[in-house]
Amino acid sequence: MKKPIHTVMNQFSVQDNSLIVGGMSIKDLAIKMGRTPFYAYDKQVIAQKVETFKKFIPSRIKLHYAIKANPMPDVVQFLSGLVDGFDLASLGEMNVALDTSMPSEKISFAGPGKRQEELNASIMAGVTINIESSHELTRIIAGAETIGKKPRVAIRVNPDFELKSSGMKMGGGPKQFGIDTEIVPEVLKDIGKLDVEFMGFHIFSGSQNLSAEAIIEAHNKTLDLAVRLSEHAPSVVKKLNIGGGFGIPYFPGESHLDLAPIGKNLETILPKLDESIPGVDVIIELGRYLVGESGVYVCQIIEKKISRGETFLIVDGGLHHHLAASGNFGQVIRKNYPVAIGNKIQGKNETVSIVGPLCTPLDILGSKMDLPKAEAGDFVVIFQSGAYGYTASPHAFLSHPPPLQILV
Numbered sequence: 001m002k003k004p005i006h007t008v009m010n011q012f013s014v015q016d017n018s019l020i021v022g023g024m025s026i027k028d029l030a031i032k033m034g035r036t037p038f039y040a041y042d043k044q045v046i047a048q049k050v051e052t053f054k055k056f057i058p059s060r061i062k063l064h065y066a067i068k069a070n071p072m073p074d075v076v077q078f079l080s081g082l083v084d085g086f087d088l089a090s091l092g093e094m095n096v097a098l099d100t101s102m103p104s105e106k107i108s109f110a111g112p113g114k115r116q117e118e119l120n121a122s123i124m125a126g127v128t129i130n131i132e133s134s135h136e137l138t139r140i141i142a143g144a145e146t147i148g149k150k151p152r153v154a155i156r157v158n159p160d161f162e163l164k165s166s167g168m169k170m171g172g173g174p175k176q177f178g179i180d181t182e183i184v185p186e187v188l189k190d191i192g193k194l195d196v197e198f199m200g201f202h203i204f205s206g207s208q209n210l211s212a213e214a215i216i217e218a219h220n221k222t223l224d225l226a227v228r229l230s231e232h233a234p235s236v237v238k239k240l241n242i243g244g245g246f247g248i249p250y251f252p253g254e255s256h257l258d259l260a261p262i263g264k265n266l267e268t269i270l271p272k273l274d275e276s277i278p279g280v281d282v283i284i285e286l287g288r289y290l291v292g293e294s295g296v297y298v299c300q301i302i303e304k305k306i307s308r309g310e311t312f313l314i315v316d317g318g319l320h321h322h323l324a325a326s327g328n329f330g331q332v333i334r335k336n337y338p339v340a341i342g343n344k345i346q347g348k349n350e351t352v353s354i355v356g357p358l359c360t361p362l363d364i365l366g367s368k369m370d371l372p373k374a375e376a377g378d379f380v381v382i383f384q385s386g387a388y389g390y391t392a393s394p395h396a397f398l399s400h401p402p403p404l405q406i407l408v
């Protein structure tokens, strides 16, 4: 039986009936910020996630952070000291990554439509470009000739299998991501004739997965595929990025992903990989898993309204700040993110809906939730907000001020 996740998420403590984030009560944090709404990311929670990864996953596997999940410079800076590399999805992210002490040979760039300036910047910085089409390869060569530097390239493979039980599938079948497995040998042949440094393969199949079994199956298939493809490689395969997709629980009935069986399986299958591709660097890239649980989104109640028997807490934040919590970021059926009244963790409950200030019925942060009785001025906290929160939201919609952010 899966246990439901609780209203007060166990990565944070509670003191004097208030939630503590980064060693501070929500009220103190709000005073420090000067205004609501804001996102706060707790360093200790991020560090703890990296620890958990290291505890269960074999030490020879390198951990990369996928910056897309949370590109806040302080977060990326903090993670630069904890992980072995970064994965980028844009030039903007590259700029954030290169501002840290992470060496460029530990940074890779994936994305289906990289602009020429993005390719050029990668070549100049020495960032590995995960090629996603053969035309992209010709654009890389053109850029490299102008710049006069040898580009580092890897092939992003669109695998011939899917990651089962994945929240967002990004491989298998027809996809805009990566090069279809069937074509990879041809592209490898081309690479062999060109003046590039061949790094290896990137095989990413999906995101937000809570099934260890599904991830294990994907790892087995990914390693098999890498072995098959390596036979066509023009030079030694230095790096094999086997993707990530480790999820975090958001909704009742979901529980934390168990890394123990995933680590055990990797322990078993890695020797086989070493026989075919000796000394290859194996990389797992994670975004959400590392930062998602560290973050809270905090807003303040402006109005409490009763309409035909239903109670609404109208807050100063909403879907323009936190699209995912409103249910409009890829969800098929809207479900409530875990929520608490930050300064009243316990109390007599009432059923309320939490809505934002926008003039659209889509602006819901919590629908008919049982929460301690709250009033105007109290703080609503949305958990699991450290990934795909701030930067995955349409701040400009309705011209309200953007939320603030802090790493504590």
Ligand SMILES: *Cc1c(COP(=O)(O)O)cnc(C)c1O
Binding pocket: 066, 068, 069, 087, 089, 110, 204, 206, 207, 208, 243, 244, 245, 246, 285, 286, 287, 288, 289, 387
């Ligand atoms: C989005 C993305 C990730 C991060 O996914 P998470 O679910 O946040 O871990 C990793 N790699 C690639 C290629 C991506 O596009």
